[in-house]
Each structure stands twice: as structure tokens, then as C-alpha cells.
Amino acid sequence: MAENFVLKGNICYSQDSRALICVEQGYLVCTDGISAGVYKELPQMYAGFPLTDYGDRLIVPGLTDLHLHAPQYSFRGLGMDLELLEWLNTRTFPEEAKYSDMEYAKRAYTIFAENMKHSATTRACIFATMHREATELLMDLMEETGLKTMVGKVNMDRNSPDILVEETEESLRETRQWLADIKGRYRNTVPILTPRFIPTCTDTLMEELKKLQMEYELPVQSHLSENKGEIDWVKELCPWSEFYGDAYDHFGMFGNGVKTIMAHCVWPPEKEIQRMKENGVYVAHCPQSNTNLSSGIAPVRTYLEQGIHTGLGTDVAGGAGESVFRAMADAIQVSKLRWRLVDETLKPLTAEEAFYLGTKGGGGFFGKAGSFEEGYELDALVLNDESLKHPQPLSLKERLERFIYISDERHIDAKYVAGSKIF
């Protein structure tokens, strides 16, 4: 159970995309898993709480990965020579098909869960595969990590190979069974409806999934406007749609009261941006995946300026690893290329903005998460940069910037999720 306690150290967190708060030798107070705020002097009323002094280390909010594929973790860093649709057919679908075998699923998902536990991620929205049993196993394993995750059994009933496709009826029956099986089973893990993307889901499947969405009040995750060939294909499959996102909206799975994450959003027409904004859709920006699959560079500056909810995704295995710090650096870097090569009116992201996206920006999908402001669920990382020696003293903001670029999981000394210590 979450307790009452105080963490002391050098504390950094985002208030908004531009305001990074840094408090040297501050006190972060936790009451019942919730932040009671950050203080320069410890208020008397908390003086009796047990205090852990992390010395010169940095304490930052846990990171949120808004989009990744657990079954693809097994081929991360492999086969990056293709664009999306070919990559799905030749690399991804054959690998995901293996998760019909529970022995394989157990081996692969155990590695995934263990590495996620020791990563900087405290919250994640995860695609499993279409296989119900393996999805339930993944949820069991994620539950044990203590991380807060949303996990989806994938739905796909067309334009998929024989080894990885469902009949429409089967897809619905298995999804129902999955929801029934896991009901009440977890504290940290919740289901999220996961139609893979429009090209692999028939209209009938989408209509019926909407009924399940309403019945269980489920959030939704999918892919949107990632690749130009994909977008043209959606236009052919849904000639009635105004734009790609309109197809999801037509089926009632595009925000507007339904908590929705759309991954990528690299090539949004103006109308799609407006609809995402009106409907409150979350964008999962996955810069490394968009580079590896030559998809393009998403207009993240526009999303921030428009006030569209935006966070970061690793999109493993489109992205080669699970580090959200790395995703922050990637987001900054691709935004510079976009600025230089595509649109000089859209300024590159700053380190503060990238840090915001990976913490409070994506954390918003989980409610009050990703910041240390009072009332936020207390997810924290204790970062140790002693081994990243520097010849001069650095400010907290400089040290944080270095973590974004050069740290890895070996530099995380402790991790807390909703007030519970994970390690």
C-alpha cells in the first residue's frame, strides 16, 4: 500500500510545456500515493513522515510511454530497412503470429515486463496481439511490475495474413471473453480497446467494437496518418470518409467523450487537426519510429500551439527501445530537421518541452499523472548522474538535459509508482 513519506533531493517537474520547476534540495511530500507538493522547507505538519534523503540526486516524475507494442519487443533493432506496410507484412505480422504459442509468449513477455520494470517508464499504453490468452498473460506480468498500464488485445479481421487474422465474429467473441476474464483481476492494469488500424478492421468489426466500448466504457488506442501509402489506402477502403481520422470518428472511436490515443499523426490534413482538437484526442508522437520506418516528421509544434493533448511513444519495435528519455531527445532532433527542411515557421522543441511531453503531456491520459503538483499521483524516478562525470558544476536544468541525451536505466536508482516503491 502507498504510504505517507517525504523524498528529499534535487526536484524537477513540469508545470506546463514551457515552465520547468527546479527546486534544489527540496522536499517532495507523498500522502496516500498522491503528491502533497514540493517545498523548499518541509512544512511542520509533515515533519513526522519518514524521510528518504537522496542527497545530490535528481528526483523527476515517472515517464509515460503512450504507445508501444509488447510482442514486437523481441525484434527491436532488427529489420529497419522497410516502410510501414511492407514492414508490417514481412517483419511484424510473422513475429506477432508466434504469440498463439503460450510458451513463446511467456518467454518473450517475461523479458519485456522485466525490462519495462527497470526502465524510466511508470505508465504505458500497450498493444498486445490478437491472441486472447497471450494478452491475459501479458496483463498478469505487467500487473506484477507495479507499473500502471493500459493493455489491449488487438483486433484485426481483414488485410492480414492467414497466420494473423480473425473472423469478425471470432474477434468480437474473443474480445468479450478477454474483458470477462480480466474483470476485477488487477489493480494496476486496465484494458484498452485496440482496433489495430482502419486497414485491418472491417466496418462491421468497428461498429460492433463501438458497442463494447460503450458497454465497458473503454478507452481506445489505434494508429493514425502514419504513412502516405497507408493514408491513400484508407481513402480507398472508406471512400465516404473526409480524412483518415474521420473514419475512426464515424465509428465513435475518436475522442469526443471516448478517451482516445492516436499514434503517429505524421501527415494530418488541417481538418484532421481541428477534429483532434475538438474531440480531445491524444496524440502519441513516436519520433524514432517515424524515422526508422521513413514515415516522416509529425508537426508537434503545431499540436502544442493548438493545445492538442500530446505525449511521447516509443512504438517498439518501430522504435528500437523502450526509453522515453531517448524519445525526448529524438523528438527534439526530428523537430530541428522539420524546422530546417520542411517549415521554418515551426520552431524546434526545447528540452523543457520534450520533458513535458514525456511526463505531464502523456501522463494526462492517466488522469493526474506526470507532475509533482499537488494532487498528482506520485510517480517518481531518482536519477543518479555521478557516473556521468562533468568537469564543472552544472545547474539542475543542465543535469536534466544531460539525462535526456545520455542516461539509460543504469542511472535510475529508485522508482515509485502512485506512491509505491518499485525498486
Ligand code: GUN
Ligand atoms: N500500423 C498498424 N500496425 C502497426 C504497427 O504494429 N506499428 C506501427 N508503427 N504502425 C502500425
Ligand code: FE
Ligand atoms: Fe504502433
